Amino acid sequence: MAKIYPQIIKGKFRSIKDITLIGLFLLYFCGSWIRWGRGERSPDQALLIDLPNRRAYLFGIEIWPDEIYYITGALILAALGLFFVTSLLGRIWCGYTCPHTVFTDIFLKIETFFQGDRNKRIKLDSSSYDIDKLTRKVATHISWLGIGFLFAFGWVGYFYDVKKLLQDLITLKVSGNATIWLFSLTASTYLFAGFVRQRVCMYMCPYGRFQSAMIDKETVLVTYDNERGEPRAGEGEQERGDCISCNKCVVVCPMGIDIRDGLQMECINCGLCVDACNSVMEKIGKPLDLIGYKSSVISNDQQKSKTILKHIFRAKTIIFSLVFVIVAGVMLYSLTNKSTCILSVSKDHGALFTVIPDGSIRNTYDIKIFNKSSRIKNTELTIEGMENIKFMVQDISEYVDKYNLKIKPDAELEYRVFIKIPNDNYNFKQKDIKFILKDLNTNEIIVKHNSFVVSR
Ligand code: SF4
Ligand code: SF4
Structure with missing residues (x-):
């Protein structure tokens, strides 16, 4: 495929692209x-994303490896958002916000700065x-x-304080892994x-391939108005349409299409051809938007403004937005109510039960208690499920009916717990019991079920 030399064009959509580019660039580099x-x-x-300590931080939220489903949820949300936007505005994501588009745009600006616009290049x-x-090539x-x-540094910065x-780079002390990532991302x-x-958008990115499943006649896409434009200048002597065959819409296209x-799979809906054609229409005194953002329905509709909401709120977009809101709501609820403590209880695999000298069983x-928060946890352990139940935690020498445990931030406590009940000739072989751990600061309660065995 021959090299494409897109011409720089000024206009409304170029300005929107530039503002978006600057905003995303700042967001990306300032975020970390x-x-x-x-x-x-x-x-x-x-x-x-703290890989050595296996957790991710998102402002006040901490995600642990056992909560990887949040990442899945975030990916589902991103996909639904993309489906929604695509059904409304086609590949607008590709044209304005895709990181590949943003960086290709920056590279093109640099190329133009050092080597000149299309013809000069x-x-x-x-x-x-x-x-x-x-000199021009080396500078580029x-x-x-x-x-x-810069991109690599920004990326690694989200994984490495x-x-x-920055300090490690200045003192040349960056870890081996980070160096490999910096090098390969650069x-x-x-x-x-x-x-x-x-070619990334055409052959490597799967999104362009399945966008056709999401767009329909109401999706707003960059479209050439055939009725108005044809026959173009240079196509015989018959009456001409508004297209003067200047080719400006083609030379500004970063995808190299006409x-x-x-409608073509390669079109990323960036609107640069709209700017190009509008600049021509202004010069020749014709109405704008021979090429423009249109849906086939809206463009044929005589009452655009009255029906625009109908085009936005249609079955496809309503379904995508409803599912989005439901998934986002579930994730938000679960994130704001998630436990910062893990309790696990396992029965000793040795003897099923023991009869101790006082006759009790x-x-x-x-038990393992894991404090996932960055603060000390004051907790209270109780056990329920039978009458007269008492337990002893290995670091005390008496049986109690509740026990306070203090767990340091980010730490795990492991205890052996002995439960005893008086031997009163029970008429069951085993009974379900509940280990209840109460966070005394937040009143959060964690319950784990297990069983108490009194005979074989
Ligand atoms: S055809 Fe127009 S909207 Fe599509 S990629 Fe080319 S310049 Fe962008
Ligand atoms: S920029 Fe407009 S007038 Fe020029 S070739 Fe493209 S559609 Fe025709």
Whole structure:
């Protein structure tokens, strides 16, 4: 596939793209610098995936490895959001917000800065190397590598305290893993945004392939108005439409396609051809939007403004948004109510029961309590399920009916618990019991079921 030399164009959609690009760039690079106090034992980076300690931080939320389903939920939300937006506005995500588009755009701006606009770049590429060409090319590639490294640094900063990463970079003490990631992300950004470009969207990204399943006649897409534009200039002597065959919509297209050929899988709905054609229409004094964001229904509709809401609220978009709201609601509820303590209880695998010298029957259990919060937990353990039940925790020497346990932040306690009941000739072989752990600070209660065995 021949290299594409998109021409730079000014206009409404180019400005929206630029504002989006700057906003996303800032969001990406500033995100890892936001601090969030979590006490002394936990990192203070608001957004961090702490792989060595196996947890993720999202402001006040901590995600542990056993809560990986939140990541699945987030991916489902992202997919539903994408389906919703695609059914409304086609590949608008690709045209404005996809990281590949954003970085390709930045790379193209750098290329244009050092090598000039389309015609100059074509000329430069076809000329033989001299000092001027070499300087321009070297400056472009060094800047591309710099941006690639910035992207890599930003990414690794979400996995490695970003302040420490900066210090370690300055003192050349970055860990081996981080160095490999920095190197490979720099190289892949340089390769994909600098050279592979539109081929990623055409051949590598699956989204473009299945977008056709999400769009319909009401989806707003960049469309050429055939009725108004055809026959174009240069197509015989007959009466002409508004298209003057200037080719401007083609030369600005980052995907190298001609939107006048109709809806194409390659089109990322970026709107640059709209800006290009509108600039031509302004010059020749014709109405704007020969190419524009239109749905086939809206463009044929005589009463656009009255029915626009109907196009937005249709079965497909309502279903996507409803499922989105339900999944988001479930996730939000579960995140705000999730337990910061894990209790596990397992019965001793040795003797099923023991008769102790005072005649009571005793069962033994191993309990583990894990404090997932960054604060000390004061808890109370009780056991229910039978009359006259008493238990002894291994670090005390008396049987009690409740016991207070203090667990340090991020720490696990392991205890052996002995439960005894008087031997009163019970008419059961085993009975269900409940281990109840109450957080005395939050009143949160965790219950684990197990069984008490009195005979074989
Ligand atoms: S055809 Fe227009 S909207 Fe589609 S990718 Fe090309 S410039 Fe962007
Ligand atoms: S920019 Fe407009 S007038 Fe020029 S070729 Fe494209 S559609 Fe025709």
